[in-house]
Amino acid sequence: MGDFSGGRTRRGVLLVVFWMLGLISLSCAARLSVSKQKLQVQKHLNRLNKAAVKSIKSPDGDIVDCVHISHQPAFDHPFLKDHKIQMRPNYHPEGLFDDNKVSDTEKPKQRSNPLTQLWHMNGKCPQGTIPIRRIKEEDVLRASSVKRYGRKKHRAIPQPIPQPRSADPDLMNESGHQHAIAYVEGDKYYGAKATINVWEPKIQQPNEFSLSQLWILGGSFGEDLNSIEAGWQVSPDLYGDNNTRLFTYWTSDAYQATGCYNLLCSGFIQIDSEIAMGASISPVSAYRNPQYDISMLVWKDPKEGHWWLQFGNDYVLGYWPSFLFSYLADSASMIEWGGEVVNSEPDGHHTSTQMGSGHFPEEGFAKSSYFRNIQVVDDSNNLKAPKGLGTFTEQSNCYDVQTGSNGDWGHYFYYGGPGKNPNCP
Structure with a gap:
């Protein structure tokens, strides 16, 4: 018989060599993949982070860049290359500046206090610039992909389930999204x-995230939904911390390919030099302690057709050009106010992510979170009380909503809850 041991040894050596070559090949592929991703991220950061006239370090770790108003991300949009910035709206809604004129006897004993943004402690942006929160590499890397960074996750929209309203809030009935x-x-x-x-x-x-906002909605509940949104949110995934931050969002195709948070894509044109989208709000309310609130107004300029955003009585932040939208180019068909959370537990179970204050509506002022003086703008550009106000929540044992009205707060509601609790699995 011949000696096969030498052949077996050679085959063994070859197998080891091939195995090592395979590992090297996989290692090279992995390094190339990481390198390609880093290049994509860097290109995206270069697009988002515009050259700054001045930069301000915020106490919370943010860097706010003061960018020349004509160099902001909006003007990356091909339709805005020759757009002339409108520095003020042609019209404000009628009744905007006198809707809170009430007698002293009607005023509540506890008035809410003014708010600011944390970065203001270390400076302001000069006139002719706008403040933009600088995006870091780790911000983009937290997203599922570079393309999806700054966008809501696309979700299929099912047929509306029977509810005391025609459609689900945020127009989704996807497991995990809870509203009040x-x-x-x-x-x-x-x-x-x-x-x-x-x-x-x-x-x-x-x-997960928790937000409180208003929605301006137009179109059907399919893939052509138009939405403009503004309010505050806590989103560790988007911002890398648990701070409460001012935010906006828009989409013209049900969150599929258009729109984004804040200034993370071209679209919204900012004109204000003092308020930064996505920057931390300070101070915030605390249970049985002083309460803080912010006033948000979105309205359609009757002359130009753009949708304007105002923060408080003093800050007209900017506008969404009407061409961004199909249905909202004319008007909205639904308005929503309230809270939303994302709950990551499957099969109807809940985490303890809080909505609003984390307390149920029946606890009332300084304990539960509220929306007050809610109004709509009609076709005559008048602010007026909403007619036929409805409420909706998927699981009232987890998050709930209760409406009311009085002389000072007009139409209002308390909302929110703790999520997981003995009555909410």
């Missing part, structure tokens, strides 16, 4: 306003 809202529908709306109580809800998982 008030809404109006059935008319043409040209804007909405609310004063929103500001809290810092606790988020259990880093991929």
